[in-house]
Amino acid sequence: MSTADLRTGRPPRLSWLVRLRRDRSLLLMTVPAVALLVVFNYVPLFGLLTAFQEYDPLVGVWHSDWVGLDQFRQLLGDRLFWESMVNTLYLSFVQLVLFFPVPIALALLLNSVLSERLRNFIQSVVYLPHFFSWVLAITVFQQMLGGAGVLNQFLRAHDIGTWDIMTNPHTFALLVTSQAIWKEAGWSIIVFLAALAAINTDLYEAAAADGAGRWRRLWHITLPGLRGVIVLMLVLRLGNALSVGFEQFLVQRDAVGHDAADVLDTFSFYYGIATGNYSYGAAAGLFKSIISLLLIWGANKLAHAFGEDGLYRR
Amino acid sequence: MTNALTIERAATATAEPDAAARRRRRTARPPWEEPPTPVGQAAKGLTLTGMLAVILVPLWIIVVTSLSSPGAVNRAGGLVIWPDGVTIEAYREMLTDSTVRTALLVSLGITLVGTAVSMVVSVLCAYGLSRSRSFGHRFVLVLLIVTMFVNGGLIPTFLVVTGLGGYDQWWALILPGSVSVFNILVLRSFYSSTSADLIDAARIDGAGEWRTLWSIVLPTSRAVTAVIALFYAVGYWNSFFNVMLYMPTDSEKWPLQYVLYMYVNRGNGMPGSVNSGFGSTHAQTAPLSLQMAVVVLTLVPLLIVYPFVQKHFRTGVLTGAIKG
Numbered sequence: 001m002s003t004a005d006l007r008t009g010r011p012p013r014l015s016w017l018v019r020l021r022r023d024r025s026l027l028l029m030t031v032p033a034v035a036l037l038v039v040f041n042y043v044p045l046f047g048l049l050t051a052f053q054e055y056d057p058l059v060g061v062w063h064s065d066w067v068g069l070d071q072f073r074q075l076l077g078d079r080l081f082w083e084s085m086v087n088t089l090y091l092s093f094v095q096l097v098l099f100f101p102v103p104i105a106l107a108l109l110l111n112s113v114l115s116e117r118l119r120n121f122i123q124s125v126v127y128l129p130h131f132f133s134w135v136l137a138i139t140v141f142q143q144m145l146g147g148a149g150v151l152n153q154f155l156r157a158h159d160i161g162t163w164d165i166m167t168n169p170h171t172f173a174l175l176v177t178s179q180a181i182w183k184e185a186g187w188s189i190i191v192f193l194a195a196l197a198a199i200n201t202d203l204y205e206a207a208a209a210d211g212a213g214r215w216r217r218l219w220h221i222t223l224p225g226l227r228g229v230i231v232l233m234l235v236l237r238l239g240n241a242l243s244v245g246f247e248q249f250l251v252q253r254d255a256v257g258h259d260a261a262d263v264l265d266t267f268s269f270y271y272g273i274a275t276g277n278y279s280y281g282a283a284a285g286l287f288k289s290i291i292s293l294l295l296i297w298g299a300n301k302l303a304h305a306f307g308e309d310g311l312y313r314r
Numbered sequence: 315m316t317n318a319l320t321i322e323r324a325a326t327a328t329a330e331p332d333a334a335a336r337r338r339r340r341t342a343r344p345p346w347e348e349p350p351t352p353v354g355q356a357a358k359g360l361t362l363t364g365m366l367a368v369i370l371v372p373l374w375i376i377v378v379t380s381l382s383s384p385g386a387v388n389r390a391g392g393l394v395i396w397p398d399g400v401t402i403e404a405y406r407e408m409l410t411d412s413t414v415r416t417a418l419l420v421s422l423g424i425t426l427v428g429t430a431v432s433m434v435v436s437v438l439c440a441y442g443l444s445r446s447r448s449f450g451h452r453f454v455l456v457l458l459i460v461t462m463f464v465n466g467g468l469i470p471t472f473l474v475v476t477g478l479g480g481y482d483q484w485w486a487l488i489l490p491g492s493v494s495v496f497n498i499l500v501l502r503s504f505y506s507s508t509s510a511d512l513i514d515a516a517r518i519d520g521a522g523e524w525r526t527l528w529s530i531v532l533p534t535s536r537a538v539t540a541v542i543a544l545f546y547a548v549g550y551w552n553s554f555f556n557v558m559l560y561m562p563t564d565s566e567k568w569p570l571q572y573v574l575y576m577y578v579n580r581g582n583g584m585p586g587s588v589n590s591g592f593g594s595t596h597a598q599t600a601p602l603s604l605q606m607a608v609v610v611l612t613l614v615p616l617l618i619v620y621p622f623v624q625k626h627f628r629t630g631v632l633t634g635a636i637k638g
Contacts, residue, residue: 025524026441026445026523027454029441030439032434034439037458037493039474044467044471057473109362122365125370131544135554139578139609143376150395153392156391250558268468278469
């Protein structure tokens with residue numbers, strides 16, 4: 001150790017070889033994870049090249065014919081693709097309007113419950129559906145609201161006629177949104193509860209001393225306190241506008257028909273993998289990714305314009 | 315720096331010093347807060363009860379139906395709401411069917427092996443990246459985080475997995491999704507917060523990195539390890555789409571979720587029906603109690619583990635919440 005290091009109190013600067021020798025076991029520990037990510041995340045990035053090819057599984061990526069932007073041209077002229085796009089945007093919009101406020105409201109409600117024990121109980125129940133698979137969640141819906149489900153069982157028993165919910169393409173957006181709320185709203189309150197817990201309680205006391213009622217305190221203290229998280233969640237939501245879900249639609253596609261249930265995520269599967277038209281599906285996937293990146297970038301800009309941090313700080 | 319980090323900082327900052335004060339505020343209303351109006355109180359109670367009912371009632375009905383005899387199901391005209399002659403006949407019948415039995419074993423196998431693989435890989439990687447001055451950790455971290463935002467998507471990944479011979483192979487259900495960068499980041503942030511003195515003390519006692527991880531860091535972060543293991547396990551237990559992609563044909567290899575999908579959602583043949591199995595074209599829809607027994611079967615393992623891990627969610631989730 002040189003005198004300079006002793007004076008500044010910093011550890012001595014070591015050459016990278018020495019540091020590599022010292023930390024080799026730490027680096028070694030990261031090898032399995034990195035190897036898996038390279039194989040299953042980085043290598044597929046090269047596979048995106050297939051979007052510009054007429055991919056032939058027999059000869060592989062290296063020897064397939066290049067077709068430039070043909071796949072994309074075909075995609076933009078494909079009625080089914082645009083249907084999926086419209087469905088995706090529509091479902092995203094419905095979810096944004098109907099789903100997004102629910103966790104915030106629930107978090108506020110739950111936060112106002114005084115009894116710790118009751119709160120913990122409610123929380124553990126509302127978190128539960130998050131851990132169900134989509135297949136299970138949809139089965140539950142099917143059993144409650146489907147043609148042979150509890151609701152129709154009740155209606156039939158009272159001669160009111162039946163109500164077709166699970167297979168109606170016109171109300172499909174409402175159906176999938178309520179499924180999403182049922183499954184995920186409880187889980188999404190976690191982050192809002194944390195933000196609520198972070199609000200300084202002195203503010204409430206001061207406001208109350210100044211004569212602010214509960215609604216005024218909600219408006220002037222609680223909501224501003226949540227503002228950062230709300231904007232962040234909104235940015236994420238907008239950035240994911242083109243990913244409305246996958247298994248949820250896959251499982252219900254047969255019941256409501258493809259024209260209502262096809263979204264961009266399922267498009268790649270049905271018109272790429274299921275038909276063996278890999279290049280076409282890859283092109284659809286790439287198209288979606290690029291638009292999604294633009295969306296998240298735009299949403300983030302918007303967040304900055306409102307003076308919030310968004311995903312990252314300016 | 316992400317905003318999520320701000321949330322985390324805020325959350326942990328208040329969670330620790332204020333925890334006691336908060337608990338006090340919780341049980342007793344502060345003097346300045348006005349008592350609730352009866353109407354507000356009733357509305358709140360109703361909403362919360364409704365919320366719980368929406369989740370619990372369907373589960374109740376499904377469990378009760380699975381425990382009912384065919385006669386009780388007939389009397390109820392479908393799903394059974396009040397228990398009426400409880401019998402475990404449906405479960406016995408279901409478990410004699412080889413498809414369901416294999417599926418149960420397959421699901422358990424995938425979940426156990428997958429979770430083990432994921433946990434070993436993630437814990438090692440998280441610890442390897444957790445020492446703030448170690449060589450190369452920044453580079454590896456960037457390598458990891460990039461995959462959270464950029465990926466090849468469905469088809470390129472499918473082509474790589476099948477190109478490696480993954481079609482109809484167990485590993486295709488496990489390895490491609492075995493590493494969750496998000497989970498690694500959560501673990502890492504906990505490992506970084508392990509007291510440096512503790513680690514130095516271990517070092518002085520002659521422990522290497524492996525020893526330190528095993529004897530110091532892992533035991534001090536049991537809660538978060540349990541939460542992350544649950545996340546992984548649930549992911550594997552619920553695996554459905556991967557099966558559809560990589561082994562859609564061989565019903566001997568289907569996990570429970572896929573059987574549930576085929577039996578209940580697609581109305582395919584069920585165990586216990588006259589023509590069981592998928593080879594037959596005349597597969598009959600099974601008795602409702604049997605279908606519901608399959609549903610319950612997919613739920614049971616989760617419900618067994620859940621209560622033990624559930625109380626740690628807050629710590630586990632918040633520290634990593636949307637960290638980019």
